Amino acid sequence: MSDLPQQAFREEAYELLAELETALLELEERPDDMEVVGQIFRAMHTIKGSGAMFGFSDISNFTHEVETVYDLVRNGRIDVSKALVEISLQARDHIEELLNACCSGTAVDQEKNAELVTQLQQFMPEIQKPAAQSQDKAGTAASDENELRTYRIAFNPHPHILQNGTKISALLDELGDLGACHSVGQMSKIPSLDQLEPELCYVSWNVLLTSTCSEDAIRDVFMFVEDDCDLGIHLIDTGEEGEEERQRLGDILVGRGEVTQADIDRVLEKSKRIGEMLVEAGLVDQDQIEAALQEQKVIRAAREQRQSKKQEKAPVASSLRVPAERLDDLVNLVGELVTVQSRLSQVAAIRHDADLDSIAEEVERLTEELRDSTLNIRMLPIGSTFSKFKRLVRDIASNLNKEVEFETAGAETELDKTVIEQLNDPLIHIIRNSMDHGIEMPDVREAAGKTRHGTVFLGAEHSGDSVTIEIRDDGKGLDAEKLRQKAIAKGVISEDDTLTEQECFQLIFAPGFSTAEQVSGLSGRGVGMDVVKRAIEALRGSIELHSKPGHGTTVRMRIPLTLAIIESLLVTIDGNSFILPLTAVEECIELTRADVEEAHGRHLAKLRGSLVPYIPLRKTFGITTEAPPIQQIVITQTGARRLGFVVDNVIGEHQTVIKPLGPLYKDLRTISGGTILGDGSIALILDLVQLMHQADVQEKNLESDHE
Amino acid sequence: MSDSETNTSNMNQYLSFILNGEVFGIATDRVLEVLDYTDITPVPQTPEFMCGVINLRGSIVPVVDMHRKFGLPPMERTVNTCIIIVSATVDGEQTSIGAVADSVREVLDLDPATIEDTPRMGTRLNTEFIRGVGKHNEEFILLLNIDSIFSADVSTSTSADETAVEEPGE
Numbered sequence: 045m046s047d048l049p050q051q052a053f054r055e056e057a058y059e060l061l062a063e064l065e066t067a068l069l070e071l072e073e074r075p076d077d078m079e080v081v082g083q084i085f086r087a088m089h090t091i092k093g094s095g096a097m098f099g100f101s102d103i104s105n106f107t108h109e110v111e112t113v114y115d116l117v118r119n120g121r122i123d124v125s126k127a128l129v130e131i132s133l134q135a136r137d138h139i140e141e142l143l144n145a146c147c148s149g150t151a152v153d154q155e156k157n158a159e160l161v162t163q164l165q166q167f168m169p170e171i172q173k174p175a176a177q178s179q180d181k182a183g184t185a186a187s188d189e190n191e192l193r194t195y196r197i198a199f200n201p202h203p204h205i206l207q208n209g210t211k212i213s214a215l216l217d218e219l220g221d222l223g224a225c226h227s228v229g230q231m232s233k234i235p236s237l238d239q240l241e242p243e244l245c246y247v248s249w250n251v252l253l254t255s256t257c258s259e260d261a262i263r264d265v266f267m268f269v270e271d272d273c274d275l276g277i278h279l280i281d282t283g284e285e286g287e288e289e290r291q292r293l294g295d296i297l298v299g300r301g302e303v304t305q306a307d308i309d310r311v312l313e314k315s316k317r318i319g320e321m322l323v324e325a326g327l328v329d330q331d332q333i334e335a336a337l338q339e340q341k342v343i344r345a346a347r348e349q350r351q352s353k354k355q356e357k358a359p360v361a362s363s364l365r366v367p368a369e370r371l372d373d374l375v376n377l378v379g380e381l382v383t384v385q386s387r388l389s390q391v392a393a394i395r396h397d398a399d400l401d402s403i404a405e406e407v408e409r410l411t412e413e414l415r416d417s418t419l420n421i422r423m424l425p426i427g428s429t430f431s432k433f434k435r436l437v438r439d440i441a442s443n444l445n446k447e448v449e450f451e452t453a454g455a456e457t458e459l460d461k462t463v464i465e466q467l468n469d470p471l472i473h474i475i476r477n478s479m480d481h482g483i484e485m486p487d488v489r490e491a492a493g494k495t496r497h498g499t500v501f502l503g504a505e506h507s508g509d510s511v512t513i514e515i516r517d518d519g520k521g522l523d524a525e526k527l528r529q530k531a532i533a534k535g536v537i538s539e540d541d542t543l544t545e546q547e548c549f550q551l552i553f554a555p556g557f558s559t560a561e562q563v564s565g566l567s568g569r570g571v572g573m574d575v576v577k578r579a580i581e582a583l584r585g586s587i588e589l590h591s592k593p594g595h596g597t598t599v600r601m602r603i604p605l606t607l608a609i610i611e612s613l614l615v616t617i618d619g620n621s622f623i624l625p626l627t628a629v630e631e632c633i634e635l636t637r638a639d640v641e642e643a644h645g646r647h648l649a650k651l652r653g654s655l656v657p658y659i660p661l662r663k664t665f666g667i668t669t670e671a672p673p674i675q676q677i678v679i680t681q682t683g684a685r686r687l688g689f690v691v692d693n694v695i696g697e698h699q700t701v702i703k704p705l706g707p708l709y710k711d712l713r714t715i716s717g718g719t720i721l722g723d724g725s726i727a728l729i730l731d732l733v734q735l736m737h738q739a740d741v742q743e744k745n746l747e748s749d750h751e
Numbered sequence: 752m753s754d755s756e757t758n759t760s761n762m763n764q765y766l767s768f769i770l771n772g773e774v775f776g777i778a779t780d781r782v783l784e785v786l787d788y789t790d791i792t793p794v795p796q797t798p799e800f801m802c803g804v805i806n807l808r809g810s811i812v813p814v815v816d817m818h819r820k821f822g823l824p825p826m827e828r829t830v831n832t833c834i835i836i837v838s839a840t841v842d843g844e845q846t847s848i849g850a851v852a853d854s855v856r857e858v859l860d861l862d863p864a865t866i867e868d869t870p871r872m873g874t875r876l877n878t879e880f881i882r883g884v885g886k887h888n889e890e891f892i893l894l895l896n897i898d899s900i901f902s903a904d905v906s907t908s909t910s911a912d913e914t915a916v917e918e919p920g921e
Contacts, residue, residue: 620792709794709797
């Protein structure tokens with residue numbers, strides 16, 4: 045138990061910090077958006093509150109300063125400026141540092157702390173003066189601000205509240221900070237000592253608070269214990285003149301829950317209503333009573349309205365937080381179910397039993413739906429990472445004194461959670477590269493006839509079962525010749541290798557290759573594009589790069605939607621099963637011995653008048669047994685390229701649960717994994733892109749041999 | 752390196768097995784189970800000593816031909832041929848690997864004191880693979896160092912890609 049709340053706090057805080065960052069960047073674009081300000085305030089407040097609760101006092105103290113500023117912004121007393129956003133972003137980073145420091149137990153940079161606090165406070169002096177003039181700022185919130193109001197707060201903690209680490213005294217102290225505060229503890233529920241459970245809370249409090257704050261501010265105090273207590277906040281005296289509604293003793297008692305309304309009514313039945321008595325006594329006339337009653341009604345209605353609004357604001361939780369491992373377990377189970385289901389279908393196909401067939405079909409349909417929705421749970425919009433990059437671009441730009449605009453598209457594109465996580469580092473690297481090496485200095489850009497500010501574009505879009513991610517800049521592009529020279533110097537290629545421009549660009553992905561002439565703090569930390577490429581390939585994705593000198597560079601990646609299960613085509617070669625990803629497959633055609641002889645050793649197949657090159661997988665895999673008289677060519681399309689793969693036999697479609705082959709096979713590129721078929725045998729999953737690549741290399745070697 | 756290992760309890764129990772007539776031993780805490788020889792799915796473009804993969808209750812486990820791995824004469828399959836599933840650390844990753852042995856004998860208790868360093872003379876094996884020689888009933892047992900046998904630099908080699916390029920006849 046000891047560490048769990050802290051862990052939860054950290055998780056929550058990191059999430060809130062991410063939210064905060066997004067909100068701050070939004071605020072920079074739309075300084076007038078009060079909703080965003082509110083979002084920032086709430087995030088800060090939550091961090092502060094839960095920080096204090098779990099003993100991260102550094103964090104809560106510091107966050108308090110930021111929160112104070114945003115409270116004023118929220119009330120319209122400070123205008124949002126670029127400087128404010130800038131300092132807020134720094135503050136956000138500082139909070140993250142504090143959080144990291146708390147986790148790792150390292151020391152906190154107190155100097156920075158103090159410096160940021162001072163800077164933050166500079167935003168405040170003007171408003172520290174009594175803000176009489178702010179009264180005319182429209183909005184009831186502002187006009188109400190200076191009225192002293194008295195609230196009655198009934199705070200009934202649930203017995204187990206202390207077990208969450210809640211400090212009630214801290215909550216009451218916080219209330220005390222809001223204004224004059226009288227609290228009375230209700231101890232009647234405390235049992236005798238022999239029945240007393242020391243870990244439970246038996247006391248409830250009635251607090252009278254006179255303050256200028258709003259009811260929301262009071263609720264904010266109790267924000268984190270909302271679920272652990274019954275909280276009643278009633279405005280009992282607004283201090284406004286003309287509204288001299290005295291509190292009746294009965295109401296107070298009812299309000300405090302000490303007697304019920306029914307009790308009061310029963311007692312009161314004997315007496316007349318106060319209005320009637322007053323009229324009888326000739327002190328007021330009927331009209332005045334009517335007016336007063338009317339007023340009472342209005343206030344009640346207004347309160348009810350407020351109450352219902354409050355409830356609307358906090359809808360029933362529509363999302364759950366679930367540990368990722370549980371989802372992984374679920375996906376694994378579904379994976380196994382898919383395997384069993386394919387076995388069932390196989391058995392049913394052999395038995396020719398109509399009943400069994402229909403069950404097998406039903407199971408198949410359900411499994412498919414179950415699989416899809418399970419995988420869907422893990423899908424997240426990629427936009428969450430995009431906002432992180434927004435910040436990154438902003439920081440790098442100011443670091444490099446470059447002017448860079450960051451554009452994104454397709455933030456709603458959904459990808460598997462693990463895939464998104466693993467994309468993070470490669471994307472950061474590519475964006476850094478674009479900004480560091482691609483985008484020129486503003487003056488240089490101007491001289492070249494471009495806009496002063498460069499643009500980095502990050503976009504994602506769905507295409508089939510994969511997602512295309514594109515990072516584009518309008519910088520200076522890659523210099524093919526420079527790349528070639530560099531590659532020669534680094535021994536990646538030899539002096540007499542002739543490379544096309546495109547091939548030169550691909551050199552950037554070669555291991556140990558870095559184009560930066562001097563290593564800057566940003567790029568060139570010893571990881572090159574080769575690491576990026578490997579990371580993308582580990583996701584069964586591919587990466588390509590296009591560049592036009594003077595116009596910029598585009599990096600395009602294709603990433604599969606999910607890593608767990610794919611639709612595929614099952615084929616056999618020499619009695620062994622193989623899997624081809626179905627999305628790449630276009631059609632299957634026959635390859636007879638006569639066709640092979642006709643082609644005179646060339647690996648080209650005729651397909652409706654055009655020639656399609658093919659790779660004989662038997663040869664690729666070094667299989668020496670005799671091929672069947674009629675083989676099949678599976679025609680695939682990857683990118684703009686059409687290529688056939690020759691197999692012995694095509695079995696049919698198959699739902700493939702991908703299993704890793706383990707570290708012993710990590711150097712094997714052409715097989716990306718394995719799967720277990722219905723009969724318990726193993727089928728290997730072919731990596732078509734790698735096979736194609738390998739064939740290209742071999743082709744080239746052959747050509748150079750012939751020369 | 753064997754110091755830290757030999758000190759652990761249980762380390763003096765070994766599973767003995769036969770390869771090409773010689774007795775080898777694997778520490779029992781590394782042995783997960785012993786299977787009868789089953790059909791192994793070959794994986795193309797891998798070195799010859801990598802037999803392929805098997806389905807071990809839903810997981811894919813690679814199987815290594817110890818004869819080829821140690822450069823011994825080719826194995827002959829008999830009814831005694833079996834696959835020993837061991838737990839090894841490859842590149843810092845814990846993984847299960849199957850090793851094909853001619854036959855499995857027994858679990859032996861070896862006194863750590865009697866285990867001698869690998870002799871430099873003719874074991875005909877890469878001495879890196881052997882962590883010591885134990886003696887039991889006047890018989891020498893070569894104790895294997897599982898992790899070094901399966902470490903990456905000696906397992907898959909990309910050279911297999913090139914061997915596949917050879918074009919006989921055409």
